[in-house]
Amino acid sequence: MTLALGCIADDYTGASDLANTLTRCGLRTVQTIGVPSDDLALPEVDAVVVSLKSRSIEAGLAVSRSRAAEKWLRDRGADHVLFKICSTFDSTDAGNIGPVMDALRADSGDAIVLVTPAFPETGRTVYQGNLFVGSVPLNESPLKDHPLNPMHDSNLVRVLARQSRTKIGMVELAVLTRGPDAVRARLAELGGKGFGAVIVDAVFDRDLETIGAVALDHRLSVGASGIGLGLARALVASGRVKSNAPNAVAGAPVGGPAACLAGSCSQATLQQIASAEAVMPVLRLDPAQVVAGKDEVRRALAWAGERLARGPILIASSSTPDQVAALQSRHGRDATGHAIEQAMADIAEGLVQSGVRRLVVAGGETSGAVVDRLRIPGFLVGEEIAAGVPVLRAVGAAGGDMLLALKSGNFGGTEFFSDALKLMR
Numbered sequence: 001m002t003l004a005l006g007c008i009a010d011d012y013t014g015a016s017d018l019a020n021t022l023t024r025c026g027l028r029t030v031q032t033i034g035v036p037s038d039d040l041a042l043p044e045v046d047a048v049v050v051s052l053k054s055r056s057i058e059a060g061l062a063v064s065r066s067r068a069a070e071k072w073l074r075d076r077g078a079d080h081v082l083f084k085i086c087s088t089f090d091s092t093d094a095g096n097i098g099p100v101m102d103a104l105r106a107d108s109g110d111a112i113v114l115v116t117p118a119f120p121e122t123g124r125t126v127y128q129g130n131l132f133v134g135s136v137p138l139n140e141s142p143l144k145d146h147p148l149n150p151m152h153d154s155n156l157v158r159v160l161a162r163q164s165r166t167k168i169g170m171v172e173l174a175v176l177t178r179g180p181d182a183v184r185a186r187l188a189e190l191g192g193k194g195f196g197a198v199i200v201d202a203v204f205d206r207d208l209e210t211i212g213a214v215a216l217d218h219r220l221s222v223g224a225s226g227i228g229l230g231l232a233r234a235l236v237a238s239g240r241v242k243s244n245a246p247n248a249v250a251g252a253p254v255g256g257p258a259a260c261l262a263g264s265c266s267q268a269t270l271q272q273i274a275s276a277e278a279v280m281p282v283l284r285l286d287p288a289q290v291v292a293g294k295d296e297v298r299r300a301l302a303w304a305g306e307r308l309a310r311g312p313i314l315i316a317s318s319s320t321p322d323q324v325a326a327l328q329s330r331h332g333r334d335a336t337g338h339a340i341e342q343a344m345a346d347i348a349e350g351l352v353q354s355g356v357r358r359l360v361v362a363g364g365e366t367s368g369a370v371v372d373r374l375r376i377p378g379f380l381v382g383e384e385i386a387a388g389v390p391v392l393r394a395v396g397a398a399g400g401d402m403l404l405a406l407k408s409g410n411f412g413g414t415e416f417f418s419d420a421l422k423l424m425r
Helices: 012-024 059-075 097-108 156-161 180-192 205-215 225-237 267-276 287-292 295-305 321-331 333-353 364-374 416-423
Strands: 005-009 029-033 047-051 081-084 113-116 124-127 130-133 167-171 195-200 220-223 258-262 282-284 313-316 358-362 378-386 389-395 403-407
Touching (some): 005 012, 012 047, 012 081, 012 403, 059 097, 081 097, 081 225, 097 113, 097 195, 113 205, 156 167, 156 195, 167 180, 180 195, 180 205, 220 225, 258 267, 258 333, 258 416, 267 282, 282 295, 287 295, 287 333, 295 313, 295 333, 333 358, 333 364, 364 403, 378 403, 378 416, 389 416, 403 416
Parallel strands (some): 005 047, 005 081, 029 047, 081 220, 113 195, 113 220, 258 313
Antiparallel strands (some): 029 378, 378 389, 389 403
8 A cells, every 4th residue: 555645633533524525635535543453454545544542642642652653654655644633723732733743743854844723614714823713713712612622822823832842933824825836935934044833824725725735845744634635635636646536435324223422512512412402312411420430321321222223312421611610620620531531432332232333423532432442443434424524434343334423523513413314324
């Protein structure tokens, strides 16, 4: 296998988002869970997205896992590697974007790295180095209240400078709009002054295409799925990849019981849960009881067992930001998050043991915990449910054929759960 593009994603839903984007742009794409074992049979593809659960772990561990993923991708011919991060730049001042970027940059030999979380299609734009969510700066949006990685500074030059050992510069929109050569000249100027990374403005898709064309001059880039779009279009335009991505999930229906799990506390997911109550049974877990022990998991599985034969169900641990903050103040942030993630993984495992083969999961950390527990090594990428969220068909799963959807908390419309199940047959 010789890859046109290798990707390392710092969480599982972000990996699905990126894999979906690459597939839509014509690249045959596989998403793996962790660094694949040598005996995992993968089809001939243009791109592999290695999914890590490294966004919120200790920085040194995130670096070592990311370096192992990069080596696997380079060994399979990937000349360019994208380190895929969240489009809201989720990262504390201790990392993990900066430390991982520094390590991968050193391994790649690049003098300077292009960085942008922009993805205009999903309302994420960067202007004058500041990240916007829709029409407001990140630090004024509801996304500032992420329970693990709250983001209270929209200026990405400052944010990344607090994490990285290198100087952080900026490529302004006024430079970008003059085309790839103007960007290359700006990078050469900044590189000569000792800058090792640059935040690149992007407001429209055509900006991403310019960034992608320039990024392919280098061995490493950092950003959200938008830069993946730019890279993929540049690869197709250059003739290095033929646009021929099939619908990898097409095939025999999986059928059987279906279930949804929601662990995200985003406003979008809370609205989606409320909407789902009109069309399917919904059980809202008591987060305090989840942290206290296993009784809430047993209650959820008993509740599900009485209903699965009649149609899809939804089990949610999602709470409002105020409720999450109160719980964290009593039990600690890390302990609270771990308890809820593991409870959702316990529930997913029990559901699959009960015959569920179609599973929709909302929330990046929840998705990571669920997929790890189910020991699914990889996915083929299929039809798009909503921007950034494809149907995934499990590859090499011990439990046999399964369809999943892994949704970042902020993605999807109000009817997301119903929309997903319609495409997961």
